[in-house]
Amino acid sequence: MTTDRDRAGQDVPSQSEGESNTSERRRRWTAAIHDAETRALVEQDARYFLHQSISTPCLSALRRAEGIWIEDLAGRRYMDFHGNNVHHIGYGHPRLKEAIKAQLDELPFAPRRFTSEPVVALARKLAGISPGALSKVLFTTGGSDAIEVALKVARAATGRHKTVSFWDSFHGASFGGASVGGEQLFRSGPVGPLLPGSEHVAPFTCYRCPYGYPDRDGRPQLELCHMTCANFVRYVLEKEGDVAAVIAEPARAVPYLPPPGFWQAVRQACDDHGALLIFDEIPTGLGRTGRMFACEHEAVVPDILVLGKALGGGMLPIAATLCRPGLDAAGAWALGHYTHEKNPVTARAALTTIEIIEQEGLVENAAEVGSRALERLQDLKDRHRLVGDVRGRGLLLGLELVVDRESKEPAGEAAEQVLYLALDRGLSFKTTMGNVLTLTPPLTISVAEMDWALDILDRCLGEAG
Numbered sequence: 001m002t003t004d005r006d007r008a009g010q011d012v013p014s015q016s017e018g019e020s021n022t023s024e025r026r027r028r029w030t031a032a033i034h035d036a037e038t039r040a041l042v043e044q045d046a047r048y049f050l051h052q053s054i055s056t057p058c059l060s061a062l063r064r065a066e067g068i069w070i071e072d073l074a075g076r077r078y079m080d081f082h083g084n085n086v087h088h089i090g091y092g093h094p095r096l097k098e099a100i101k102a103q104l105d106e107l108p109f110a111p112r113r114f115t116s117e118p119v120v121a122l123a124r125k126l127a128g129i130s131p132g133a134l135s136k137v138l139f140t141t142g143g144s145d146a147i148e149v150a151l152k153v154a155r156a157a158t159g160r161h162k163t164v165s166f167w168d169s170f171h172g173a174s175f176g177g178a179s180v181g182g183e184q185l186f187r188s189g190p191v192g193p194l195l196p197g198s199e200h201v202a203p204f205t206c207y208r209c210p211y212g213y214p215d216r217d218g219r220p221q222l223e224l225c226h227m228t229c230a231n232f233v234r235y236v237l238e239k240e241g242d243v244a245a246v247i248a249e250p251a252r253a254v255p256y257l258p259p260p261g262f263w264q265a266v267r268q269a270c271d272d273h274g275a276l277l278i279f280d281e282i283p284t285g286l287g288r289t290g291r292m293f294a295c296e297h298e299a300v301v302p303d304i305l306v307l308g309k310a311l312g313g314g315m316l317p318i319a320a321t322l323c324r325p326g327l328d329a330a331g332a333w334a335l336g337h338y339t340h341e342k343n344p345v346t347a348r349a350a351l352t353t354i355e356i357i358e359q360e361g362l363v364e365n366a367a368e369v370g371s372r373a374l375e376r377l378q379d380l381k382d383r384h385r386l387v388g389d390v391r392g393r394g395l396l397l398g399l400e401l402v403v404d405r406e407s408k409e410p411a412g413e414a415a416e417q418v419l420y421l422a423l424d425r426g427l428s429f430k431t432t433m434g435n436v437l438t439l440t441p442p443l444t445i446s447v448a449e450m451d452w453a454l455d456i457l458d459r460c461l462g463e464a465g
């Protein structure tokens with residue numbers, strides 16, 4: 001594993017060579033691509049921002065974003081297949097800009113103790129579209145804060161403090177989020193002790209089953225493994241006996257999809273042991289997987305659902321913690337007493353974003369374009385030995401690159417090479433876990449645009465290795 005040396009002189013592990021902001025390939029790419037203006041801005045950025053892995057120093061600098069495109073200072077355009085999962089409706093949607101402007105003119109802020117029409121309308125809308133009866137909500141500015149609220153609600157409602165979550169998961173950068181998260185990069189290092197009682201179990205990653213069971217073309221062989229990953233959640237809930245909640249992403253954004261029946265088994269285990277089930281749908285919610293919520297594929301309703309990212313339409317920061325009414329049990333305390341808890345402008349942005357998603361049929365588009373893309377990815381796998389596994393749902397797609405299909409040795413070097421080759425041809429995506437090319441385009445993308453992007457990927461895979 002490579003390391004980034006932070007300012008305090010401690011070694012912080014990099015998540016992956018492909019995403020590292022210090023790799024040699026990246027240095028070569030930026031040296032070739034940056035013009036004087038870009039170089040100066042990136043240097044200024046690195047001068048004034050705290051350095052952190054996979055973020056600062058930056059790769060390059062942007063001037064505009066529109067639809068599925070981002071554009072750098074030199075006018076180079078890239079299809080944005082990353083977008084931090086905020087860009088479901090595409091960048092700069094005109095209707096959203098209008099709605100935000102109108103809201104700014106009328107009521108730009110509401111101090112605490114006052115409500116307003118947009119925040120109530122958004123709460124009602126979320127209650128209307130969410131699965132089950134999740135009808136009590138708190139808004140926060142970012143996803144990590146919304147995770148904190150979920151953890152506090154779970155503690156207050158159950159009188160317990162322990163959690164069970166999954167290694168390799170991500171739930172945000174706050175102390176609570178980092179504690180229940182399972183990515184080493186966000187947990188270890190110089191920040192010190194995390195929340196007590198945060199237990200972790202091995203995740204569902206069937207292509208690389210942590211329990212050692214073999215997969216069949218990326219899919220689990222349930223007759224062999226008997227879903228040990230779900231059984232182990234039950235085991236821990238039973239042994240501990242006082243767990244407040246299981247918290248997880250119903251579909252991992254890597255991506256990794258659960259084996260069929262996984263969440264139903266975990267839901268049952270939670271019910272049997274008095275633990276709540278919290279689904280973090282910050283990246284997957286609002287249509288990314290071809291359903292409004294990823295948990296709808298599993299026919300499982302959580303007790304608490306957390307949304308964020310795309311909720312602000314790729315323009316403003318807003319997240320939400322949605323709970324079933326029975327969890328509204330801490331009215332005498334302040335659970336999520338945030339300054340922008342009832343910001344009318346961010347609420348208007350979220351409300352309009354959901355309306356755009358519904359009225360433009362973006363969930364259906366994600367399902368349709370996504371399933372065609374998955375077929376094409378399968379074809380890429382058939383033709384490129386480098387591709388070990390292809391997986392995804394809707395427009396949450398990924399290709400895992402391996403040095404050798406038998407040993408499944410991760411091809412981190414090749415993944416990084418493909419990343420920069422694709423950037424050179426106008427396609428931007430991120431690598432996850434070092435060797436997974438993760439593709440999350442806006443849900444507005446057309447079949448033709450997706451084909452164009454996959455043609456680029458095809459050529460880059462051919463050149464890499």
Ligand SMILES: Cc1ncc(COP(=O)(O)O)c(C=O)c1O
Pocket residue numbers: 142143144145147170171172173249253280281282283308309
């Ligand atoms: C699954 C998941 N949970 C939580 C978060 C944290 O959200 P935010 O960065 O808005 O705090 C993220 C962000 O990437 C995420 O992907």
